[in-house]
Amino acid sequence: MTLPESLNTEDLLKLYYYLKLNRSLEDRLAALYRQAIITATVFTSRGQEAISVGSAYALGPDDFVSPLTRNIGTMLVRGIQPRDIFTQYMGKATSPTGGKERIHYFGDLSKGIVASLSILGDMVPVMAGMALAAKIQGRPCVALTYIGEGAASTGDFHEGMNLASVLQLPFVLIIENNRYAYSTPASRAAAIDDFALRARCYGIPGRIVDGNDVLAVYAETRDALERARSGLGPSIIEAKTMRMHGHSDADAPWYVPKDEFEDWQRRDPLDRFERLLRDANLLDDTSRAAVESRISDEIESDLRYALDSPFPAPETAIQAVYAKTLSGG
Numbered sequence: 001m002t003l004p005e006s007l008n009t010e011d012l013l014k015l016y017y018y019l020k021l022n023r024s025l026e027d028r029l030a031a032l033y034r035q036a037i038i039t040a041t042v043f044t045s046r047g048q049e050a051i052s053v054g055s056a057y058a059l060g061p062d063d064f065v066s067p068l069t070r071n072i073g074t075m076l077v078r079g080i081q082p083r084d085i086f087t088q089y090m091g092k093a094t095s096p097t098g099g100k101e102r103i104h105y106f107g108d109l110s111k112g113i114v115a116s117l118s119i120l121g122d123m124v125p126v127m128a129g130m131a132l133a134a135k136i137q138g139r140p141c142v143a144l145t146y147i148g149e150g151a152a153s154t155g156d157f158h159e160g161m162n163l164a165s166v167l168q169l170p171f172v173l174i175i176e177n178n179r180y181a182y183s184t185p186a187s188r189a190a191a192i193d194d195f196a197l198r199a200r201c202y203g204i205p206g207r208i209v210d211g212n213d214v215l216a217v218y219a220e221t222r223d224a225l226e227r228a229r230s231g232l233g234p235s236i237i238e239a240k241t242m243r244m245h246g247h248s249d250a251d252a253p254w255y256v257p258k259d260e261f262e263d264w265q266r267r268d269p270l271d272r273f274e275r276l277l278r279d280a281n282l283l284d285d286t287s288r289a290a291v292e293s294r295i296s297d298e299i300e301s302d303l304r305y306a307l308d309s310p311f312p313a314p315e316t317a318i319q320a321v322y323a324k325t326l327s328g329g
């Protein structure tokens with residue numbers, strides 16, 4: 001890992017904060033799931049946080065991003081609060097969807113967040129469409145989304161990338177190759193090792209990045225965003241990483257060899273970044289404890305807010321299902 005010139009000390013410490021917030025929040029969600037306080041399925045991104053945090057940090061204020069299941073970190077960097085995630089997973093009236101949806105599939109266009117779908121591959125054409133709209137309207141913004149290596153073989157992936165490349169849209173797609181789609185290893189899902197190769201079919205750049213290196217992800221994403229913003233069209237970035245648990249917190253990864261986990265544990269993105277900050281004298285035991293205590297306070301107070309929030313009134317179930325009207329109905 002090397003320190004990029006475009007990031008100052010404050011940026012580096014913010015990245016550290018978001019990486020730790022991402023992991024701590026998801027650990028808390030998983031614990032609440034095991035306690036049956038949260039009954040919606042919890043999907044965490046342990047081991048992959050550097051991809052969400054590094055790529056979101058590279059976005060400009062007017063860019064659009066659609067975070068998928070393993071991108072809570074992206075939402076946090078864009079300004080979503082832990083309380084939004086807690087209330088959402090608990091289905092509370094105070095949640096961003098008023099209790100209508102219980103995973104973090106919600107958007108906030110004021111923060112440039114486009115709500116995603118659980119239908120694998122669908123956000124590629126949708127976000128290519130966001131990029132097309134920006135291009136038609138002459139706005140200098142870029143659309144970014146993510147996809148797992150499993151979903152990178154869906155028809156929507158190809159249709160969306162084909163459209164984006166033919167129309168030279170300002171669009172960036174990050175393929176998170178975390179080696180397994182449920183229990184299917186990447187080698188059983190595609191006959192290539194590097195999913196970035198798929199970019200060749202569209203005549204666009206396909207870069208490979210170490211997905212456990214937050215600075216490398218940041219730098220690679222920033223380059224692709226700049227390229228798109230300057231009118232040179234879309235790119236694919238493949239971030240190599242590992243899903244350090246089951247598909248969700250409801251299943252055990254019995255099909256992953258133990259030594260594979262041990263190998264990837266040594267490359268843990270948080271440990272690596274922390275070592276870098278310590279070596280650069282930007283972090284010590286005292287400042288680390290201060291970050292941990294700040295995060296713990298934020299998480300616990302937001303969790304209290306969510307626990308104290310009411311469930312939605314039954315009649316709200318049929319309100320604002322398709323669109324909000326002026327009367328709020």
Ligand SMILES: Cc1ncc(C[n+]2csc(CCOP(=O)(O)OP(=O)(O)O)c2C)c(N)n1
Nearest residue numbers: 070118119120148149150151178180181182
């Ligand atoms: C079109 C479609 N097919 C199947 C599913 C069920 N499904 C949900 S997640 C998943 C595996 C996804 O693997 P990958 O794309 O590699 O992402 P990861 O979970 O590893 O982040 C499957 C098959 C779905 N949601 N949508």
